[in-house]
Amino acid sequence: MEDAASTAAAIIAEATTGSMHGVEVSGAWEGETLIAEGSTTITSSRLISHATDMLLVSGAPGDGHVDLIRDSTLQASSTASAVNVLASDVDVTIDSSLLLGGNPYGVEWVKGESPALATALTVSASTIDAGVLGVEDPSSVADIFAASEGPTGVPASVRVVGSILLDHLAAEHSGTGDPLTISCAYSDVPSQVQAETSLHGAIECASATNGNTYSTPASLFASPGLSYELNPSSSAIDSVPAGAISLPFGLTPSETDLAGNPRIVDGNGDCVAVQDKGALELQGHSAPCPSPPPITPVVLTPASSKPLAGIVSTLSISPSTFLAAPSGATISALAATVKNYGAKISYRDSQIATTTLTVLRETSGRKQGKSCKKPSKANKHGKRCTILTALGSFSHVDVAGANSLHFSGRIKGKKLPAGSYELQAIAHDAAGNGVAVEKSFKVEA
Numbered sequence: 001m002e003d004a005a006s007t008a009a010a011i012i013a014e015a016t017t018g019s020m021h022g023v024e025v026s027g028a029w030e031g032e033t034l035i036a037e038g039s040t041t042i043t044s045s046r047l048i049s050h051a052t053d054m055l056l057v058s059g060a061p062g063d064g065h066v067d068l069i070r071d072s073t074l075q076a077s078s079t080a081s082a083v084n085v086l087a088s089d090v091d092v093t094i095d096s097s098l099l100l101g102g103n104p105y106g107v108e109w110v111k112g113e114s115p116a117l118a119t120a121l122t123v124s125a126s127t128i129d130a131g132v133l134g135v136e137d138p139s140s141v142a143d144i145f146a147a148s149e150g151p152t153g154v155p156a157s158v159r160v161v162g163s164i165l166l167d168h169l170a171a172e173h174s175g176t177g178d179p180l181t182i183s184c185a186y187s188d189v190p191s192q193v194q195a196e197t198s199l200h201g202a203i204e205c206a207s208a209t210n211g212n213t214y215s216t217p218a219s220l221f222a223s224p225g226l227s228y229e230l231n232p233s234s235s236a237i238d239s240v241p242a243g244a245i246s247l248p249f250g251l252t253p254s255e256t257d258l259a260g261n262p263r264i265v266d267g268n269g270d271c272v273a274v275q276d277k278g279a280l281e282l283q284g285h286s287a288p289c290p291s292p293p294p295i296t297p298v299v300l301t302p303a304s305s306k307p308l309a310g311i312v313s314t315l316s317i318s319p320s321t322f323l324a325a326p327s328g329a330t331i332s333a334l335a336a337t338v339k340n341y342g343a344k345i346s347y348r349d350s351q352i353a354t355t356t357l358t359v360l361r362e363t364s365g366r367k368q369g370k371s372c373k374k375p376s377k378a379n380k381h382g383k384r385c386t387i388l389t390a391l392g393s394f395s396h397v398d399v400a401g402a403n404s405l406h407f408s409g410r411i412k413g414k415k416l417p418a419g420s421y422e423l424q425a426i427a428h429d430a431a432g433n434g435v436a437v438e439k440s441f442k443v444e445a
Contacts, residue, residue, distance in 0.1 A: 001027030009035045010047075016065075020045055033074075039065040039090075044260075045072045051080040053102070058089035058112075065090045066249050069097050071258055076101040078132050083108045083145075093122045093247055096254040096263070098228060098279045099129070105145040106130030106167070111156040111180070112149055121146065121158045124245050124253060125263070127228050127279040129166040134217055134225020136190065137167050143189075146201065148173040148180040158182040160205070162240040164228075164278035165189040166217055171201030186211035186240045188220065188277050211244070220278075229280050230267075236277035237267040237285075245275070257281040311427040312355060312437050315347040317407070321442040324409030324416045330394045331405050342408040343441065347425060349398040353434075355427040358393040359411050362386050362420040362440075388422060398427060409443055418445035 001010050006029040011020075013034070019041040025033050026048040033047040034040075034054045047054060053076060058065050067090050074097065076084035084102030085092075089112040099106050106128045109121040121144075128144065131137035143165040148156040156178070158171070168190050173180045180201030187205070191214045194203035207214040213235055217224035222231050230236055242264075245253050255263050258279040266273045269287035276282055325341035349355065365372040366382035373379055374387065392411040396403065407423075409416050420442050426434040 001025065001029040001031075004028040004030070004050075007031045009033070010049075011035070013037065013040060019043070023047070025049075036067070039067060041068045041070075042072050043068075043070045046075075047072070048075045049077065049082075051077055052082045053084060053086045053108075056085065056087040056090050056092065067092045068095070068251065069093070070095045070254055071097060071256065071260070073098045073100070073258065075099075076103075078103060078130075084130065086110075087121070088112065091120050091249065093124065093249070093251055094126050095122075095124045095247065095251070096257055096279055097126045098258055099126065099143075100133055102130045104131070104141050105170075106143040108145045108147075109158065110147045110149065111178075119154065119156050120248055122248055123158070123160045123163050123165075124247060125162045125240075125257075125275070125277075125279065127164045129225075129228070131167060132225075134221075134223075135166070136217065139168050141167050142170040143167040144182065145170045146172075146180060146182055148178045148201065150178045155179045155181070156201075160184040160187050160189065162245045162275060162277055163187045163189070164220060164236060168192060169203055169205060171203055172199060173201050184210065184212050186244050186277065188213045188215050188236050190214055211239070211241070213239070228278065230276060230278065230282045232267075232282065232285055234282075237282050238270070238272070238274035239277055240275040242274070311350050311353060311434055312425050313348050313350070315423070315425050315437045315439045316345070317423060317439050317441045318344045318346070320440070321444060322409060324443050326415060328408050328410065330410050331396065331407055342406055344404060345407050345423070346402070346404045347437075348402055349400060349427050351400050353398050353427040355396050355398050355403075355425055356393055357396065357407075358424045358426075359391045359416070360388040360422045360424060361391055362388060362422060391416070391421075416443045418443050 009032040010025045011034045013036040016038040021043045023045040028050050030051045032052050032055055033049040036056050056067050078101045083105040084099055085107045088110045130143045131141035146158045169182050169192055171180050171182050182203045184205035189205050191207035192203045192205045196202040215235055220234050222229050257263050261281055261283050263281055264273050264275045266286035267276055267282040271289035322343045323341050365385045365387040366375050366379040367385050368379040368382055372385035372387050396405055422438050422440050424436050424438045426436045428434040
């Protein structure tokens with residue numbers, strides 16, 4: 001587009017949908033770089049105008065068009081009175097892109113009066129610098145100017161996430177019935193908070209909230225205004241946590257930055273890959289990560305066949321006769337005990353170990369040979385003895401020394417019926433050895 005006298009648009013797209021990939025437009029002409037009516041996708045392209053803006057509009061009221069600008073550079077004049085991108089009545093998503101110039105706005109997004117028209121502008125992992133490049137311009141220049149013209153009760157929103165904006169934001173609407181909000185998250189942007197009024201929309205982009213920061217261009221970029229590659233010491237590096245970026249309309253964030261490099265790399269040498277703010281991911285600054293120490297094989301020696309005696313001592317149950325709790329867990333901390341139910345179990349352990357506590361039911365039996373059996377004709381002359389039947393067990397991780405816990409009188413989700421019982425405790429050492437100690441208790445009806 002080398003005809004300086006031409007005011008024609010470089011590209012006119014009148015179709016309902018269209019896409020551009022790898023397109024480059026530049027020159028000294030005075031017209032728009034693109035006029036697009038309908039849903040337009042621009043990827044991996046460079047559109048550089050000398051004077052006027054790029055225009056994205058809805059083909060007809062109620063079309064509900066969605067535009068996507070991804071991995072692209074859009075640049076307009078910093079001195080001519082024209083914005084860089086003018087989007088009217090279309091939902092727009094800008095992802096991993098660089099938008100430069102435009103006066104007084106880098107992006108002007110307008111929501112129209114029809115309830116079926118656009119309601120969202122999303123700026124993700126991108127860099128915008130309106131006006132004079134490489135500096136923060138006066139407040140009359142805005143990187144994003146958003147306006148809502150209605151309808152009543154239909155909100156409009158602008159969301160900036162994981163991005164860098166060098167200049168201010170502006171939000172206006174025609175009345176309180178059509179709310180408009182610009183919000184920022186994990187972005188580097190001039191700190192702004194603006195309450196909604198009858199003329200202005202809300203702006204929620206304060207620094208130190210939602211991961212937002214505010215840095216000077218000189219601290220952000222290696223060569224502000226000439227290159228938008230991040231300064232290796234920039235606070236924008238490794239500052240967008242995983243999952244912070246999500247796009248509307250089923251779109252997925254770009255896996256590469258504006259230059260086609262991997263989007264998520266380690267930029268500060270801490271061996272953790274985290275996304276940077278802005279359109280360009282800092283490359284080549286990851287440090288050699290230390291290898292994990294070699295795993296030393298563990299040689300297991302056979303445990304002694306002789307158990308270790310005397311691990312658990314002074315086992316007690318207080319009170320020794322108690323009511324079983326009608327509900328609840330088998331054991332609990334003493335602070336959580338229910339008054340009048342259960343009992344306190346106390347004992348000492350000579351070392352750190354896991355103690356298995358088993359509840360055994362006591363029933364009367366008779367001696368039959370060397371065993372204790374249920375009463376029957378075969379052992380009617382045998383001596384009386386006690387049969388112990390295991391009802392269930394629970395465990396407790398001990399400290400060396402005194403241990404205590406509250407036993408509810410319940411086992412396997414059921415309360416123990418009235419009767420006599422024995423509590424057996426076996427504390428195992430690392431080799432699985434242990435000696436059992438017992439204590440009797442009763443459960444009342």
